[in-house]
Structure formats: C-alpha cells, structure tokens
Amino acid sequence: MTSGTWSDSIPGVGTFFVGIDVAPGRYRCDDGKGGWWVRFTGPGGGDPVGSWPLPAGPSEIEIAQTDFAFETHVSTYWRRIAPPRTPGDGSPAEPRPVADPALRAELDTLVARRRPLLWLAPLTVLGLGLVGGPLIGSLWLVCLGMLALLVALAGPSVSLDLRRARELERRRDRYLMPEDLDDDGRALLGRVQAAVDAVRDSDVNREGLLDAVDNAVTLPRQEWEIAQVLAKQAKLRADHAELAGAAALPEVEAALRPLRDKLDSSVEAVTRRVEALERYAERARAADEVLRAQRHLERIAEKAHEYDELLADTVRDDLAIPAIERLTEQGDELVRTLRERLSKAAEAAQELPPPS
Template identity: 40%
Template sequence: MEPRSRPPSLVVDPSLPAAVSSVLRSSPEILRSVRLGDIPSAPGPDPVKVFSAAALLGLAWALTSLTGMLLLLAVAGVLTGMRRLTADPAARQARRRMRVALDHSHRFVLPEDLDADCGALLRRAQDAAETVLGSQVNRAGLLDAIDNAVTLPDQVWQTATKLARLSAMRAEHRRIVPAAPPPEVAEAFAPYSGALERAADSLAGRVRALEEYAAQVSRADAVYRSYRQLELLAERTPQYEDLLAETAGDELAVPRLEEMTGQARRIRELFLESMAEARRAAGHLTGTGTA
C-alpha cells in the first residue's frame, strides 16, 4: 500500500503521562466507544439482593442483638471485599481503560474524527515526522536546530486537533448549508465556505513545511552515509598510498592521492551544506527560521 493511501493512525497528546498514553494507545476500540458515546452504564444494585440483605439484617436484629447485627455486617463487608479481589481481572482492566478514556476524551484524535481530505493531510504529517525521527542524522544527534523527539510529536498533535475541528465544522456546514442555494442568497454563504477553505489551505501549508523538513533530512541522510563511508576509507589512506607507491610512479601516485583528498573534502562540504539546509527547514517549521 502506498504511504499516501494509508489511513492516519491514532494521535495521542504527547504531553500526557506515559502511563496514560500507554492505556489510550492499547485500547482503540474503547476510544471509539467513548467517541460514539457507546458507554456501558454501571450496573446498579440488584433489588433482590438488597431486599435479601435487609431481611437478613432484620432477622439478625430480632434473633440476636445490636452486637450480633454489627458482627453480621462485618462478615458481609469481608465477603464483599473478597469478592471484589477475586473478580475477573480482565473486566477490572476494561473498566479502568474505559475510565481513563472518558477522563481524557479530548486528548486523542481517531482516524474516524477526520474526513477524507483531513485524514490524508494527517497521514502525510505522520509520514514526514516518522522520516525525520527514523533518520540516521537525527539518531546521531546532528539535527540540533530543534528537539525532534519533543517538537515533532507536538507538531503532529497540533495538526491533528486542528484537522479534527476542521472536519467537524465542514460536516456541520454541509448539514446546514444547502448544496445548491438560490443564486440571490448564495453570496451570503460565501464567507463561511471561504473561512473553511482558508483554514484547510493553512493546515496544508503546515504539512508541506513538515514534508520539506523531512525531505531535507532525507537528503542530509544520504550524504551522511557517503560521508561516513569516506571516513572509513580515509582511515585506510596509508594502504592506498602504499599500493600506489608500489604499482605506479610518483608522477601518477601524487595526483591520484590529491584527487582522493579533494573528493573527501567536497563530500564533507556537501554534508555540512545539507545539514545547514535541514536546520533552516526546521527553523521555518517552528517559525524561527530566517528569511
């Protein structure tokens, strides 16, 4: 499947604690239930059990005394606690995940929250962020213009939340505005449609800036690999010098060695230039770049 045709993945607010984020990411079906409002209500007390307990307490009061009734209450409390401790752990875990999802329902964006156009934009943003974070130059700590591990997830999150809002407003707009309003009133709807279009264009520009950064990083990555390969060869320069000295005269060996040195220098300059381009793209992405 082509990257652009893949649906976007779940986005969770990166500022959440790791424990909460882990629960949300591991429970996509529960998140969908929360988003759709399909939340099972907590079971109420069983009337038969309530009546039986009241009758039992009344009988204990009649047959014994207040002390006997209190003792019976204590036994019932212990039995209830033991029942909860031995309850199905899977059910307890599901209830816990549901509670976490309910408490943080505004801290995640599902693919279903987006229309087709917004989903495609989010997928592009996620692909670009993954390209940068997976690059060799990033793992080597060479992209020091921004902290990618912090900035890029936040960029994707901010983009996802804005795309979700745009999707919701576009859906509402389609419900309110007739598909073909009368010509004499069509102009009245234009500012609202225009606002949605401008918002979409702005978000598309934000994604393009992220993609440009990823493209610059990919180019820097390719040059970095060549640079590292030349570093390995440079360590073996004496062996090449000996080989040329043994197999060719100085009039051939010296120019060849100078050519090797010059090529290594050009690759290094190209690498440094590509890194500078990537840093400039990062600055534009975060609004700190120079014109």
C-alpha cells in the first residue's frame, strides 16, 4: 500500500486505508482508461466492490466513511471533489477510523527498506531463464522472460501493499475503529470529525489564511488524542456496568461512586475539548462567508468601471465620485471584517489544548 500525508488527492496506484491514508468523499480522475479500482467495504474490508476496466475519460468514485480501504490502478490520480455524503434519513454518519498521525510515516519507512529487495525478484527469474534456456529450450526462456516482466510490473506494488497491511495489523494499538467505541464515544468522535473536516475543507484554510495554526499537524493530533480518550472511556463504562450489575448492594454502590465521578469528570473534560474544536470550525465557517462576500465584491468592482463611464457620460463628476467611493468603502469594510473573523478563528484554535 502506498501512503503519504492525508490530502485531497490519491495517487493512481496503491492501496489506501480510509480514514488513515485517505479521507472519505467523492473523488474524480481525469482519465481512468483501462484502469480499475476496488472499494473494500464491510467489517475489515470483507465485502469488496470494484469496477474494471474503466472507460476512457473522467471517472468518479464515492469512498464512504464506512469503507475499510480503497485500491486503485489508473494512469492519473484521484482528486477529491466533494465531502462524504450524509445518510439520507438524517441520522449522523458513522465515524471513520482514526490513526496515530505518526503511523503513516512509520509504515512508509518500513516499506521503503524492503523496496530494493523486491527488484531482485525479476532479475532472479531472468537469471534462471538464462541458465536453463540452453537445457530446456528457447520457449522456456520466452516464458520466463514474460514472467519476469509481470513480476517487475506488478510484483513490487502487490508485495509492498501486503507488507504494509501486515505491519498495520501488528500496530493495532496505533489506530482505532468505530467498533472500539460505544455509542456515546462514537457520537463525540463524529462531532470531532465533523469539526475537523469543516476546518480542513474551509476556503480560508485551503488558501492559507489560517496561518496562525498548522492545521495539517494540529487537527489530526487532536482527533487521535480525543479518540484514545473515548476508547478508554468506552472500556471503563463497560467495566463499570458489569461491576454495578454483579451485586446491587449499598456497599458496592458506594465503592463504585468515586469511580463513576472520575469517569464523569473525564467525559466532561473531553466534551469541552470537542466543543473547542466546534468553535474553531464555526469561526472558520464565518470567515468563509466574509471571504466569499469579498470575492463577490471584487467581481463587482471589475465591472464598476463600465458604470463609472456611464455616470461620467450622463452626470457630473461630483455625482459619480461618491458612487465610486462607496464601492471602495464596502471593499475596505469587508477586508476589515475578514481580518476580524480570521483573528477570532485563531483565538478559537488557541483554546485547543496542546497535543501531548
């Protein structure tokens, strides 16, 4: 499996874990001719769905939040054009898996060490052909040559994908699936991911206007740390329910009460952290509204000179000038408002606790 930083594009060849390597959503490639893709759906990716061969021209694919992995073999790359769809019944979407942000780079390093060895495989096949050709015949040499070509083209990619999948299984403590949480935890994680997506997909973030915060680093770390706490809370809630049901005695209830109070305090603390993320997302959305208004006003200003010429041709200059000045004042006011909104977004980001 190929991996990199979580961005809005997917390389044309490789296998990617959804929520760990790639974000869910709708993707488009400019030309998928002769290529193919597979979505590994269901628990653990046990229900694959694919398409082959892809037609010439653009192709689109919807990667759901509940998908386990996505495998692609196209000559171009995939670009995300829309966020994931929400359920039609209005219910909240299932949260996606969450991984330690350092996991992707760690897997890349392990796989890179194995890459040079993979290219020895086709050379070994060709070597056997050259040695055995005089003994077995030229047809055998041709067959081995074709096999070597197949191994050279497909072998490294498939082997690296399998290698990365095995290494990921060995690091099960470095990522969390939705089933690792209970209903309360999944609800909070869904709120976290909605806030993270809102900030990451905002226009002000895409254009680098939220430069006071490194969202590419901060947001994944916040999501991972919150998910870890939610998983621990889910386990302790289950343990608490089991202990409380074992014996409904006053002494047992008295012994469990301090533990329950500590658990409740933890829930309140992580909820405040989630709310801080949501405030940050709301400020980013508010800044987006002003940015769109500013861009719209700029488009109006581009046309303003035509109206200025019309006024100059029909009325005196002292009537035309105030109209021009009002347009300029509106633009200046929007710029000031945008700066205020960006400042408030930065303040909301500073409310987030520093990653541990």
